[in-house]
Amino acid sequence: MLPKDSIVPLDSLRRLIVERADPVGGRCRYVAELRERRVAGPVLVAQPGDRIRTVIENRLPQPTTVHFHGLTLSETQDGAGFEPILPGESKALEFRVRNRAGLYWLHPHPHGFTAEQVHAGLVSLLVITDDEDAALDEALALAPGNRLALALADARVSNGIVRPYAPSAHDCLHGWFGNRALVNDALDARLPVAPGWVRLQLLNACNARGLLLAFRDGTTTVPFHLLGTDSGLLGAPVALDRVFLYSAERVDVAVDVSGRRELAAVSLAFDPRHQAHGAGIVHRHPARDGFPALAADTVCSQPTAGSRGEALPDGAELPLFTLDVGGATRGTPPSLPARLSDLAEAVVAADAPSRMLRLDFDEKRGFLIDGTPYSAEEIAFSVNRGAREVWEVRNSPISMPHPLHLHGFGFRVLRRRGTFGPARGLATESSGRLPTDLGIKDTVVVWPNETIWLAVDFSLPPDAAFHGRQRYMFHCHNLEHEDGMMMRNFSVL
Numbered sequence: 252m253l254p255k256d257s258i259v260p261l262d263s264l265r266r267l268i269v270e271r272a273d274p275v276g277g278r279c280r281y282v283a284e285l286r287e288r289r290v291a292g293p294v295l296v297a298q299p300g301d302r303i304r305t306v307i308e309n310r311l312p313q314p315t316t317v318h319f320h321g322l323t324l325s326e327t328q329d330g331a332g333f334e335p336i337l338p339g340e341s342k343a344l345e346f347r348v349r350n351r352a353g354l355y356w357l358h359p360h361p362h363g364f365t366a367e368q369v370h371a372g373l374v375s376l377l378v379i380t381d382d383e384d385a386a387l388d389e390a391l392a393l394a395p396g397n398r399l400a401l402a403l404a405d406a407r408v409s410n411g412i413v414r415p416y417a418p419s420a421h422d423c424l425h426g427w428f429g430n431r432a433l434v435n436d437a438l439d440a441r442l443p444v445a446p447g448w449v450r451l452q453l454l455n456a457c458n459a460r461g462l463l464l465a466f467r468d469g470t471t472t473v474p475f476h477l478l479g480t481d482s483g484l485l486g487a488p489v490a491l492d493r494v495f496l497y498s499a500e501r502v503d504v505a506v507d508v509s510g511r512r513e514l515a516a517v518s519l520a521f522d523p524r525h526q527a528h529g530a531g532i533v534h535r536h537p538a539r540d541g542f543p544a545l546a547a548d549t550v551c552s553q554p555t556a557g558s559r560g561e562a563l564p565d566g567a568e569l570p571l572f573t574l575d576v577g578g579a580t581r582g583t584p585p586s587l588p589a590r591l592s593d594l595a596e597a598v599v600a601a602d603a604p605s606r607m608l609r610l611d612f613d614e615k616r617g618f619l620i621d622g623t624p625y626s627a628e629e630i631a632f633s634v635n636r637g638a639r640e641v642w643e644v645r646n647s648p649i650s651m652p653h654p655l656h657l658h659g660f661g662f663r664v665l666r667r668r669g670t671f672g673p674a675r676g677l678a679t680e681s682s683g684r685l686p687t688d689l690g691i692k693d694t695v696v697v698w699p700n701e702t703i704w705l706a707v708d709f710s711l712p713p714d715a716a717f718h719g720r721q722r723y724m725f726h727c728h729n730l731e732h733e734d735g736m737m738m739r740n741f742s743v744l
């Protein structure tokens with residue numbers, strides 16, 4: 252979970268400061284304040300049952316929130332955009348961790364500012380561990396340093412400098428794509444590991460780019476094993492040579508680096524099937540009025556593709572990071588355990604109520620859910636606590652991949668239909684599911700022309716009754732789409 256000095260136990264966090272570290276370029280960072288020290292860019296660690304009791308302090312010139320992506324929390328704890336923290340203000344935060352071991356993350360969620368603030372570097376990882384998780388590390392005989400939690404982002408870099416976020420109309424429609432990877436905020440990341448198994452928990456923290464992750468030693472593709480997804484371990488590992496990871500999705504993988512000097516992680520070239528083309532939509536966020544951009548450039552106001560110069564298109568090959576293998580060889584690493592967790596297949600009652608969502612494209616208004624632009628006041632629907640529903644999510648044929656994210660509750664992927672393009676070849680089951688569909692998810696990519704069925708479980712642990720109505724949201728996690736109104740609220744009664 253490199254670097255070691257950035258690891259902060261969640262329950263020791265006294266204050267979380269959101270600050271703009273570089274007013275000219277607009278780069279921002281989280282600073283964890285502990286009793287005796289301050290840590291920039293913290294990686295938080297916790298176990299189920301741990302408590303966080305802290306204060307979030309907003310030192311940005313814009314409203315912000317801290318959203319705990321993937322956690323089961325109440326409306327106020329969740330940090331969605333309902334209660335933005337204004338510049339100079341603070342918010343007290345307290346909750347208990349109830350989720351399975353896995354990689355979760357924190358990022359801003361103030362409507363209209365989310366894409367800009369996440370792109371500015373406001374991403375922090377939260378690694379939850381438990382007994383199953385620790386048993387796996389032991390079974391892999393991981394050398395110290397061979398377990399890493401990495402946020403993979405992309406940015407437009409020229410002369411070694413990350414250019415400020417200033418999307419054109421084209422970027423607002425397709426998403427903001429960079430030309431270089433930033434791994435835990437570093438360019439050209441090289442991570443030292445020892446021979447044997449390496450366990451990587453990876454987050455796609457890109458605003459919009461889909462990653463097709465693979466490992467290479469020179470020109471040879473090195474296979475790996477999928478251990479887990481968004482909310483923790485799969486029942487059993489799956490051997491793979493590539494895996495899709497869209498914005499906000501996570502994978503947990505094991506790769507054996509024995510006998511190698513280095514191993515490169517890359518995003519392979521693929522056809523992302525961006526088939527929608529609009530006249531150019533410039534988002535106007537009333538929420539932004541009266542607040543400056545984080546950097547000198549303005550946001551979503553350039554009618555032409557002027558700032559696109561250095562973007563690599565979605566689906567272009569992109570080097571991500573390199574594992575530098577050093578130290579003594581330790582013999583053959585142990586074989587992977589056949590079972591990783593007691594996660595079973597989702598069981599769906601025959602009479603489970605179903606709900607249909609459409610991911611639409613409109614040439615004038617861009618991408619929307621059910622043709623309805625986001626409104627903070629609107630509630631798309633309400634569900635009862637404990638309800639179990641089947642969601643049928645349909646992406647139109649003229650579209651692009653949309654990573655759909657649900658706040659507050661995990662779900663299981665039951666089935667995919669109509670999958671074309673590069674995802675199709677990865678389906679391993681008659682249900683059309685991909686290997687990453689086998690775990691508990693909070694974000695799932697829906698390809699153009701696809702219909703996917705999800706089993707959504709709105710039950711809460713008994714100690715998390717969260718009295719009264721709780722509002723949450725679901726949205727596309729392409730952040731330009733999210734800020735561009737591809738989001739809706741729902742409430743739990």
Ligand code: C2O
Pocket residue numbers: 318320358360499656658724726728
């Ligand atoms: Cu990762 Cu609604 O967000």
Ligand code: CU
Pocket residue numbers: 318319320321656657658659
């Ligand atoms: Cu979220």
Ligand code: CU
Pocket residue numbers: 618652653654727728729732737
């Ligand atoms: Cu989208």
